[in-house]
Amino acid sequence: VAIFRKDYRPPDWLVPEVRLEFELDPDRTKVRSRLKLVRNGDHNRAIRLAGEGLEPLAVRVDGAEAPWSLDSGTLVIELEGDDATVETEIEISPAANNKLMGLYSSGGLLCTQCESEGFRRITFHPDRPDVLSRYSVRMSADKTRFPILLANGNLIGSGDGEVGRHWAKWEDPFPKPSYLFAMVAGDLAANSDRFTTMSGREVALNIWVRTRDLPKTAHAMDSLKAAMRWDEDVYGREYDLDLFNIVAVDDFNFGAMENKGLNIFNSRYVLADQDTATDVDFDNIAGVVAHEYFHNWSGDRVTCRDWFQLSLKEGFTVFRDQGFSADMGSAAVKRIEDVRLLRAAQFPEDAGPLAHPVRPESYIEITNFYTATVYNKGAEVIRMMRTILGEEAFRKGSDLYFDRHDGQAVTCEDFVKAMEDASGVDLSQFRLWYSQAGTPQVAAKLDYDPTSASATLKLRQRIPNTPGQADKQPMVIPLNVALIGKDSGATVGEERLILLNDDEESISFFGIDESPLLSINRDFSAPVMLAVERQDGDLEKLAEIDANPFARYEACQELMYRSLIEGTRSGPADPSAVVAAIRGTLRSNELDPAFKGEALLLPSEGLIGDRMDLVDPDAIHRSRESLRTAIGSELASELAQAQSAIAAGDDLSASAKGVRKLKTVALWLLAGGDRDRGLAMAKAQYDRADNMTDRQGALSVLTSLEGPEREAAFADFYQRYKNDSLVLDKWFALQAAAQRTDTIDVVEALARHEDFGIRNPNRWRALVGNFAANQWAFHHPSGRGYRFVADMILEVDRMNPQVAARQVPSLGRWRRFESGRAGLMRAELDRIVATPGISRDVYEQASKSLG
Ligand code: ARG
Ligand code: ZN
Numbered sequence: 001v002a003i004f005r006k007d008y009r010p011p012d013w014l015v016p017e018v019r020l021e022f023e024l025d026p027d028r029t030k031v032r033s034r035l036k037l038v039r040n041g042d043h044n045r046a047i048r049l050a051g052e053g054l055e056p057l058a059v060r061v062d063g064a065e066a067p068w069s070l071d072s073g074t075l076v077i078e079l080e081g082d083d084a085t086v087e088t089e090i091e092i093s094p095a096a097n098n099k100l101m102g103l104y105s106s107g108g109l110l111c112t113q114c115e116s117e118g119f120r121r122i123t124f125h126p127d128r129p130d131v132l133s134r135y136s137v138r139m140s141a142d143k144t145r146f147p148i149l150l151a152n153g154n155l156i157g158s159g160d161g162e163v164g165r166h167w168a169k170w171e172d173p174f175p176k177p178s179y180l181f182a183m184v185a186g187d188l189a190a191n192s193d194r195f196t197t198m199s200g201r202e203v204a205l206n207i208w209v210r211t212r213d214l215p216k217t218a219h220a221m222d223s224l225k226a227a228m229r230w231d232e233d234v235y236g237r238e239y240d241l242d243l244f245n246i247v248a249v250d251d252f253n254f255g256a257m258e259n260k261g262l263n264i265f266n267s268r269y270v271l272a273d274q275d276t277a278t279d280v281d282f283d284n285i286a287g288v289v290a291h292e293y294f295h296n297w298s299g300d301r302v303t304c305r306d307w308f309q310l311s312l313k314e315g316f317t318v319f320r321d322q323g324f325s326a327d328m329g330s331a332a333v334k335r336i337e338d339v340r341l342l343r344a345a346q347f348p349e350d351a352g353p354l355a356h357p358v359r360p361e362s363y364i365e366i367t368n369f370y371t372a373t374v375y376n377k378g379a380e381v382i383r384m385m386r387t388i389l390g391e392e393a394f395r396k397g398s399d400l401y402f403d404r405h406d407g408q409a410v411t412c413e414d415f416v417k418a419m420e421d422a423s424g425v426d427l428s429q430f431r432l433w434y435s436q437a438g439t440p441q442v443a444a445k446l447d448y449d450p451t452s453a454s455a456t457l458k459l460r461q462r463i464p465n466t467p468g469q470a471d472k473q474p475m476v477i478p479l480n481v482a483l484i485g486k487d488s489g490a491t492v493g494e495e496r497l498i499l500l501n502d503d504e505e506s507i508s509f510f511g512i513d514e515s516p517l518l519s520i521n522r523d524f525s526a527p528v529m530l531a532v533e534r535q536d537g538d539l540e541k542l543a544e545i546d547a548n549p550f551a552r553y554e555a556c557q558e559l560m561y562r563s564l565i566e567g568t569r570s571g572p573a574d575p576s577a578v579v580a581a582i583r584g585t586l587r588s589n590e591l592d593p594a595f596k597g598e599a600l601l602l603p604s605e606g607l608i609g610d611r612m613d614l615v616d617p618d619a620i621h622r623s624r625e626s627l628r629t630a631i632g633s634e635l636a637s638e639l640a641q642a643q644s645a646i647a648a649g650d651d652l653s654a655s656a657k658g659v660r661k662l663k664t665v666a667l668w669l670l671a672g673g674d675r676d677r678g679l680a681m682a683k684a685q686y687d688r689a690d691n692m693t694d695r696q697g698a699l700s701v702l703t704s705l706e707g708p709e710r711e712a713a714f715a716d717f718y719q720r721y722k723n724d725s726l727v728l729d730k731w732f733a734l735q736a737a738a739q740r741t742d743t744i745d746v747v748e749a750l751a752r753h754e755d756f757g758i759r760n761p762n763r764w765r766a767l768v769g770n771f772a773a774n775q776w777a778f779h780h781p782s783g784r785g786y787r788f789v790a791d792m793i794l795e796v797d798r799m800n801p802q803v804a805a806r807q808v809p810s811l812g813r814w815r816r817f818e819s820g821r822a823g824l825m826r827a828e829l830d831r832i833v834a835t836p837g838i839s840r841d842v843y844e845q846a847s848k849s850l851g
Contacts, residue, residue: 001364002362002363002364003362003363003364003366004361004362005306005308005359005360005361005362006361008305008306008308010040010041010130011040011126011128011130011131012039012040012041012043012045012047012048013037013038013039013040013047013048013126013131014037014038014040014131015035015036015037015038015125015126015131015133016036016038016133016134016175017035017036017133017134018033018034018035018036018125018133018134018135018136018178019033019034019035019135019136019137019138020032020033020034020123020135020136020137020138021033021137021138021139022137022138022139022140022141022183023140023141024094024110024139024140024141024142024146024185025141025142026093026094026095026105026110027093027094027095027096028091028092028093029091029092029093029094029103029110030089030090030091031089031090031091031092031122031123032087032088032089033087033088033089033123033124033125034085034086034087035049035085035086035087035125035133036083036084036085037079037083037084037085037086038082038083039079039081039082039083046076046077046078046079047075047076047077047078047079047084047086048071048074048075048076048126049074049075049076049077049086049088049124049125049126049127050073050074050117050120050124050125050126050127050128051070051073051074051075051090051120051123051124052073052102052117052120052121053073053092053121054073054075054090054092054120054121054123054124055090055091056068056070056075056088056089056090056124057089057090057091058087058088058089059075059077059086059087059088059089060086060087060088061077061079061084061085061086061087062084062085063085063087073120075088075124086124088123088124090123090124092121092122094110097121098759098799098800099121099799099800099801099802100113100251100252100253100761100800100802101113101114101117101118101121101253101802102114102118102119102120102121102122103121103122103183104251106249106250106251106252107210107249107250107251108145108186108187109184109185109186109187109188109247109249110141110146110183110184110185110186111182111183111184111185111186111247111249111264112181112182112183112184112259112264113252113253113254113257113264114178114179114180114181114182114257114259115179115180115257116179116307116366116367117179117366117367118179119178119179119181120178122181125178126178127178127179128177128178128306129177129179129303129304129305129306129307129409130177130304130305130306130409131177131178132175132176132177132303132407132409133175133176133177133178134171134172134173134174134175135151135152135153135171135172135176135181136169136170136171136172137151137152137169137170137171137183138167138168138169138170139151139167139168139169139170139183139185140161140165140166140167140168141165141166141167141185142164142165143160143164143165143166144164145186145187146185146186146187147166147186147187147188148184148185148186148187148188148208149166149167149168149184149185150168150170150182150183150184150185150208150245150247150262151168151170151172151182151183151184151262152170152172152176152180152181152182152183152259152260152261152262153170153171153172153173153174153241153243153260153261154170154171154172154173154241154242154243154261155168155169155170155243156169156170156171157169172260172261173241174240174241174260174300174301174407175407176260176300176303177303177409180258180259180260180300180303181259182257182259182260182262182264183262184208184247184249184262184264187210188208188209188210188247189208189209189210189211189214190206190207190208190209191206191207191209191214191217191218191220191221192204192205192206193205193206193221193225195224195225195228195239195244197228197232197238197239198232198238199238201238201239201242202242203228203239203241203242203243203244204242204243204244205221205224205225205244206243206244206245206246207220207221207224207245207246207247207248207270208245208246208247208248209247209248209267209270209271213248213267213271215273216270216271216272216273216276216277217248217270217271219272219273219282219285219286219652220246220269220270220271220272220285220289223285223286223289223290224244224246224289224290224293226286226290226324226328227286227289227290227293227294227324228293230290230324230327230328231293231294231297231320234323234324234327235297235320235395235398236395236399237294237296237297237402239296240296240301241260241261243261244261244263244293245261245262245263246263246264246265246270246289246292247262247263247264247265248265248266248267248270248271249264249265249266249267250267250725250760250762251759251760251761252264252265252266252267252761252762253761253800253802253803254266254370255269255288255291256269256288256289256291256292257292258291258292258293258295258296258299258300260296260300263292263293265288265289265292266762267726268281268726268729268762269284269285269288269289270285270289271726272285274649274650274652274690274691274692275649275691275692276692276721276724276726276727277692277726278692278693278696278697279652279657279660279661279693280693281692282652282657283325283329283657286324286325286328287321287322287324287325288321290320290321290324290325291317291318291320291321294317294320294321294324295313295317297402298313298316298317298320299313299317301402301406301407302401302402302405302406302407302408302410303408303409303410304409304410304411305409305410305411306411307363307366307369308359308360308361308363309359309410309411309412310366310369310370310374311358311359311374311375311378311381311412311434312410312411312412312414312415314370314374314375314378315358315374315375315377315378315379315381315382316378316379316382316415318375318376318378318379319378319379319382319383322334322338322379322383329594329654329657330592330594330595330654330658332549332550332553332595333594333595333598333658335523335524335550336550336553336595336598337598338376338379339524339550340607341372341376342372342376342377342380342527343607343610344604344606344607345372345376346371346372346373346376346377346439346527347439347529347610348606348610348813349371349372349373349809350373350377350437350438350439350466351438351439351464351610352809352812352813352815352816352849353467353812353815353848353849353850353851354371354467354809354812354845354848354849355373355437355438355466355467356369356371356373356437356466357373357434357435357436357437357469358373358374358377358378358381358412358433358434359412359434359435360374361468363844364840364843364844365805365839365840365841365844367802367805367841368805368841368844368845373437377527380526380527381433381434384430384433384476384478384525384526384527385397385416385419385427385430387478387480387497387525388425388427388430388476388478388497388499389419389423389425393419393422393423393425394419394423396422396423397418397419397420397421397422397423398418398419399422400418400421400422401414401415401418401419404418405418412434413431416430416431416434429473429474429475429476429501430475430476432472432473432475432476433475433476436463436469436472436473436475437466437469438463438464438465438466438469438472439464439527439528439529440461440462440463440475440477440526440528440529441461441462441463441464441528441529441530441531442459442460442461442477442479442500442521442526442528442529442530442531443459443460443461443462443530443531443532443533444457444458444459444460444518444520444530444531444532444533445457445458445532445533446458446483446516446518448512448515448516450515452510453510453511453512453513454508454509454510454511454512455483455493455508455509455512455516456506456507456508456509457481457498457506457507457508457509457518457520458504458505458506459479459498459500459504459505459506459507460503460504461474461475461477461500461502461503461504461528462503463475467848467851474500474501474502474503475501476499476500476501477499477500477501477526477528478497478498478499478500478525478526479497479498479499479500479520479521479525479526480495480496480497480498480520480521480522480523480525481493481495481496481497481498481507481518481519481520481521481522482494482495482496482519482522482548482551483509483512483516483517483518483519484516484517484519484542484545484546484547485514485515485516485517486514486515486516486517486538486541487514487515488514489541489544489545490514491547492512492513492514492516493509493512493516495522495548497525517538517541517542517546518532518534518538519542519546519548519551520532521554522548522550522551523548523550523551524550539555539558539559539562539577540559540577540580540581542555543555543556543558543559543581543584543585544581544584549591549595552599553595553598553599555581556581556582556585556599557599557603559577559578559581560578560602560603560627561603561608561611562577563575563577563578563627564602564603564608564620564623564624564627565608565611565612565623566623567619567622567623567624567626567627568608568612568616568619568620568622568623569619572623572626572627572630573623573627575626575627575630575631575634578627578630578631579630579631579634579635582599582600582631582635583635583638585599585600586600586635586638586639586642587638592654592655592658593642593645593655593658593659593661593662594654594655594657594658594661594662595658596642596658596662597658597661597662597665598661600662600665600666600669601665602624602627602628604775605617605620605621605624605775605776606773606775608620608623608624609775609816614816614817614818615775615779615816615817616818617775617776617779617817617821618776618781620775620776621739621775621776625672628668628669628672628673629672629673630673631669631672631673632669632670632671632672632673632674632678633672633673633674634673635669636670636673636674639666639667639669639670639673640666640670640681642662642663642665642666643663643666643667643670643681643685645659645662645663646659647659647660648690649689649690649691649693649694650691657693660691660693660694660697661693663685663694663697664685664693664694664697664698664700664701667681667682667685667697667698667701668700668701671701671705675705678701678705679702679705679707679709679710680709682698682699682701682702682705682709682713683698683702683709683712683713685697685698686698686699686702686713686716692727695717696730696734698713699713699714699717699730699734700734700737702714703734703735703737703738703740704738704739704740706740714731714734714735717731718731722755725760725762725763726762728755728763729762729763729766730766732750732755732756732763732766732767732770733766733767733770735747735750736750736766736767736768736770736771736774737770737771737773737774738774738777739774739776739777740777743771743774743777744777744780744782744784744785744788747767747771747777747788748784748788750767751767751788751792758792758795758796758799758800759799759800761800761803764792764796764803765803767792768789768792768793768807769807771785771788771789772785772789772807772810773810778810779817779821781820781821783821783824783825783827783828786811786824786825786827786828787828789807789810789811789828790811790828790829790831790832792807793807793808793832793842794832794835794838797838797839797841797842798837801839801840801841801842802841804839804841804842805839805841805842805844805845808829808832808842808845808846808849809845809849811825811828811829811832811846811849812829812845812846812848812849813825814826814829814849815851826850829846829849829850830850832846833846833847833850
């Protein structure tokens with residue numbers, strides 16, 4: 001059954017107060033709840049409290065037994081008066097909860113995940129984000145097994161109970177929706193610290209982990225303090241409780257969760273040291289810690305009215321965490337990474353059967369809408385508003401938004417309205433970014449007239465049709481444009497912001513005394529696909545001289561795409577332009593290693609496929625390998641030099657990270673030119689590594705090669721890390737990412753490995769997710785890759801539908817492939833849909849993918 005945005009109605013009953021009592025036990029947890037309910041508006045509808053898999057043991061209204069009924073899980077109570085206290089009592093089994101939604105057990109801990117609709121698996125409640133309540137929670141548990149008892153807000157009492165049990169009472173002064181409820185019980189130790197807010201309030205900070213993991217929490221703590229300071233400096237947002245807790249759990253469906261005052265994290269986004277985590281892991285931890293912390297304002301203090309508004313908090317918060325990471329490291333490199341992710345994950349979504357607007361119109365299962373569109377395109381929409389309004393007006397708009405809506409559950413429209421009111425800029429047409437799906441396609445051409453010293457930029461936009469949406473209106477597309485002298489390399493037309501808001505527009509530049517090059521969509525000012533008509537030699541020149549690092553990177557990538565696509569058609573293309581651009585990049589004294597590492601990375605096979613009418617995985621692989629070989633052999637000495645650079649493993653500065661990034665990219669290119677030399681150098685890099693970045697980098701090259709060096713390194717890695725589950729995930733992931741003809745055999749064997757299991761989402765995704773992202777291997781012409789992934793989806797679906805459903809889109813892209821592969825992919829989707837008892841989650845994704 002689909003739910004529609006247009007059907008929104010305010011809640012019939014409000015719940016100003018929630019009191020919960022938990023008698024915790026892994027097998028049988030008793031939950032007593034006491035809700036204060038108040039009729040909202042003039043109506044005579046019954047109280048309906050959502051429940052999933054709950055059997056009421058008792059229901060009392062105003063202290064007395066009262067009639068009730070269950071309507072497919074929902075508790076229905078008819079009431080005459082306008083307010084009531086409803087008490088319920090139920091029993092649940094956290095240990096048997098494999099969906100990891102609601103209250104569940106993970107590695108001996110008891111923990112919760114409620115967003116979006118997990119609270120109804122804990123107790124009866126309206127469980128919708130526009131019902132805000134004050135919570136007080138009493139929890140009791142066995143004192144030895146669960147010495148630490150945590151919930152949202154402040155601890156207001158604790159003590160011993162009968163027969164080895166103890167209790168704690170928590171109260172959260174801030175009204176919140178049920179999806180932000182959280183609770184943890186377990187044998188945990190804390191890395192504790194303090195933070196003084198801008199107004200001088202002291203906040204106690206704790207990161208709770210198993211005792212043995214304490215040494216791996218320093219980076220997360222540093223990141224948290226940096227994020228708290230940054231949100232004060234950049235957004236004027238101060239933390240509001242005296243306590244902030246983070247808990248790391250091993251079994252977690254997503255990255256992390258922003259529960260008020262008690263963030264719960266997938267342990268992979270908390271734990272790190274140089275021996276077990278890569279630089280990318282360190283950066284991801286900082287980004288996710290900041291993201292969840294920033295939600296305290298953009299999410300908790302101001303929350304969503306309904307789940308169609310999810311991007312209100314997620315798009316904005318992703319935008320905020322991107323800004324934080326940009327300020328902590330290199331802004332240009334961060335932008336390159338974010339844009340790569342957008343193109344790799346969101347553009348295909350926007351171009352496929354599951355395309356939806358940033359603010360969706362309908363859903364069957366809301367969990368399927370935690371997408372790259374809602375998160376990452378949503379962040380781009382916020383970024384465009386800042387670009388259009390300017391930083392100052394944007395900040396005024398965000399202040400107004402927080403001020404106006406503090407303590408409310410609001411909509412994307414409310415956000416845009418605040419921006420409009422604060423800036424005086426009319427954003428009516430801009431709102432189309434929330435309602436129209438599909439990546440806009442922009443065509444650009446620059447004409448130069450030397451006699452009048454003027455240039456004319458012709459722009460055209462087209463918004464592709466998407467499922468359920470045709471005939472779209474032109475959008476507001478902010479394009480940062482500069483003109484660069486072809487000969488002098490100097491800026492001849494200062495960077496300016498052009499707002500393309502018609503189907504077609506012409507923009508004139510005057511006083512241009514030199515033939516200009518067009519540098520457009522600088523810093524990716526708009527999330528569009530751009531086709532620029534250029535003259536021979538223009539791109540080469542831009543790749544060499546564009547002063548905007550992002551634009552320079554883009555020019556370099558365009559050169560690569562051009563050669564790679566040509567190589568898929570007619571055999572190896574002439575690599576000389578790419579080789580020259582890379583040589584120039586490597587030799588440059590002004591570019592830093594991190595940027596060089598990005599600029600040298602060839603576009604992934606998936607991204608190359610996105611530029612073809614029909615994806616041909618074999619031709620793409622051949623073409624990319626041949627370009628790699630050409631670069632590797634022609635630039636062997638420069639690459640060897642970059643590969644030999646060493647940065648101490650405990651040096652986490654941006655420059656040391658850059659050196660390590662470039663090192664492995666250089667190794668990979670070198671190995672393309674000379675496999676034997678590559679094997680030897682990779683083995684040496686592995687053996688000498690004093691950090692996980694170099695070690696995993698060496699393995700990422702070795703995994704696609706053949707030889708005893710490969711086997712030795714993987715065996716060593718396994719022996720060394722088999723008891724560290726986060727590192728063992730890497731061992732699975734690296735093998736699933738191997739570009740080899742036997743990868744499907746290896747992956748099938750790994751699915752039977754004693755260390756493989758499907759209850760842990762990280763392990764499942766390490767194997768299945770990485771394999772499905774390995775285009776050449778996954779699209780094995782036999783269809784075995786599809787069958788494997790479909791089998792894994794069906795198997796995990798019986799346990800954890802959310803994890804299963806997230807993998808369906810990899811099969812859903814069948815229309816992009818030649819008929820043989822397309823038919824095999826479709827057949828697997830058909831098989832999934834025809835399987836009795838599949839979840840709503842998987843059903844929605846698979847049936848929509850079939851179209
Ligand atoms: N709000 C969390 C975050 O982005 C993610 C929650 C994911 N929940 C879900 N049902 N997919 O930080
Ligand atoms: Zn979020």
